[in-house]
Amino acid sequence: MLTTAGERIAIDCDLPWVDELIDEATAGERRNADTERATLAVRVESSSRPFHTTAWEPVTRGAWRRAKEVVLEDVCGSGFDLRLASGAERMDFTYRWRPKLRGQVVARLLPSRFILLARAALLQYPAMWRASLRDRAPLHASVCTAGDLRPLLAGPGGVGKSTLLMQEIAVGGVAICDNICVSDGSTAWGLVEPVRVEGGSGRAMPHGRVERQLTRRVPALVPDIIVSLRRGEDSVAVVKPCDPATAARSLITGTFIAGELRRYWSFAATLTAATGLGPAQAPVEEIAEHLAARLPAVEIVLPNRPGLRLSELLNRVEAIA
Structure with missing residues (x-):
């Protein structure tokens, strides 16, 4: 569990290298705690398959929606695709690592830039957007x-x-x-x-x-x-x-x-x-x-x-x- 920007994030990661990145990003603040009170959940899956968007409504280039679900490709240029399921009490952010060729090159040649993008896409921006629902x-x-x-x-x-x-x-x-x-x-x-x-x-x-x-x-x-x-x-x-x-x-x-x-x-x-x-x-x-x-x-x-x-x-x- 991570408390950041006033939000409580339950974190589950299937990719060890991403889990290490998350640990570094949380700067010692990640805790083993009850996730029932989480206001959003972040899960990183090991699958590299695209999220299903067939017959979904396009929102803008690289984004689709259906009912209470949203899919975004290459969030913030990080190489991660996102599926958001919005609920009354909790938002579920599910990610898959699916970088385009350019993203792979950037991650390898500019590691500090990639790390900042990944932190933003996986943790920081979801927390800030969830906080915006509280008029913050x-x-x-x-x-x-x-x-x-x-x-x-x-x-x-x-x-x-x-x-x-x-x-x-x-x-x-x-x-x-x-x-x-x-x-x-x-x-x-x-x-x-x-x-x-x-x-x-x-x-x-x-x-x-x-x-x-x-x-x-x-x-x-x-x-x-x-x-x-x-x-x-x-x-x-x-x-x-x-x-x-x-x-x-x-x-x-x-x-x-x-x-x-x-x-x-x-x-x-x-x-x-x-x-x-x-x-x-x-x-x-x-x-x-x-x-x-x-x-x-x-x-x-x-x-x-x-x-x-x-x-x-x-x-x-x-x-x-």
Whole structure:
């Protein structure tokens, strides 16, 4: 069982190499637990035969539906085909490894890219789409504890969120995720994945990062301040007030330009079109604006190299107030 993005996933895998990939993706959070309370089930079958779609209604290229079932070919370019059976209490996602020639080449020559695609297709995107049925939207953001505060960190990829998180965890803080969460405008639930940082040992990933397990992770937090992050060129950080419109814009734009979510939008729209479930478009803007209207916000322009911890920077906000 895996609890991620506020959803409980029962996992069953017939392919040992995929099971190893799933173990790595769950970053130590996979548990032997009662699966009766699962909100979705993920099963990877050993069969390489195509799912039956004869006489099914086409939804779009590579997608078909019949009653409460949907079949998608080559989900997100991962090489896995999907059959979704939607029920009132649980969604059943069944996968088969059926890569096209190009997919086989990519998996062999670009293993880190393939691993990220497979994680998204098998675990992350199903959990986020299931969360959308609860009126939650994905955000490219995280929430951690920093002293007495619970900041929601917003901003584009590569700005330094992971570094700030790891610094706070090193002094006893907790965090819900590295980069991706879902929120209803009040609580944020983290997506389980390894944290990607610069330097050190671990699986090599794009942009010169390596993966580590995110220690001291908690499933959810209720943020009490929004921190919009930018990277500057000076040697010292700048902390300044941030109005609600700017805070919301930081959350919205950071989410829609995030590489981790690039394929999610079409995945979610296809499942929604096929099943009639969930929002036609994830309410990212509405959730971000609701958070920004409720919470105080600051903008931090980070220096050109790591410096003060987030909690130390937020102490400046209290001093200004």
